[in-house]
Amino acid sequence: MYRFFVKPEQIGETSIVITGGDVNHIKNVLRMKTGDTILVSDGSDREYVCIIDNLNNHQVIVNIQDVNGQARELPIQVTLFQALPKGDKMDTVIQKMVELGAYEIVPMSTKRCVVKLDAKKASAKTKRWNAIAENAAKQSKRGIIPQVNMPVTYEQALDMAKNMDMIIMPYEEADDMEKTRRIFSEITPGMRVGVLIGSEGGFTKEEVELAKNIKAREVTLGKRILRTETAGMAVMSVLMYLMEE
Helix, strand or coil: EEECCCCCCHHHCCCCECCCHHHHHHHCCCCCCCCCCCEECCCCCEEEEEEEEEEEECCEEEEEEEECCCCCCCCCCCEEEEECCCCHHHHHHHHHHHHHHHCEEEEEEECCCCCCCCHHHHHHHHHHHHHHHHHHHHHHCEEEEEEEECEEHHHCCCCCCCCCEEEEEEECCCCCCHHHHHHHHHHCCCCCCEEEEEECCCCHHHHHHHHHCCEEEEECCCCCCCCCHHHHHHHHHHHHHHHHH
8 A cells, every 4th residue: 555744734633635746646646536545644643544435646635544653663763873985885775775774864974985966966865865765654654754854964963863762873893792783672662762873984993982972882793794774774673673663
């Protein structure tokens, strides 16, 4: 069943009005018709089961048949702080992290990042990344659309993370798997969890020390060296396994 997102003000007591680009997608791409059933989310993990009542070139009106409460979101909020990777790897990171349940994604610039974005490029990239996040949220039937922030510096990322309940930092020099298991076991429902992922060249020792200043916890992801686009997904997969209800 197809899922679409709307703003809360578009939701009435018995019906919902869908506007914007989704109208063309429903009418001309999916070729849906009156009587077809769709899912509509208000972006806060409330899901409406709806039947299309009327559609034209400007809007689609659907009647609410049922309302489902929170069901698809993890009981923790995971923010990925991802060092900017080369090429189009960030597209893949965003798509897969949204599918796995990440709550928010913050691109960041670290010392070993090759990619440098000026304000104009950063704005255009962020717009594209949020579109990827929205499409991934629809495909995976998420209750929310995870936000992709504008790129920040490493120091700004640490400032954003410092008040979170747990900060996890996969680091290639960490080697104590039992310690890593204990750290993951400390994560409980309701927590806000930050995950710091370095670039292709990893974190510098100075960056690791800065992260320790905000009580980031070093973890190992095994004996193999993972690519930057793989590391966050590995962490998210473990968290999803541990937290899924």
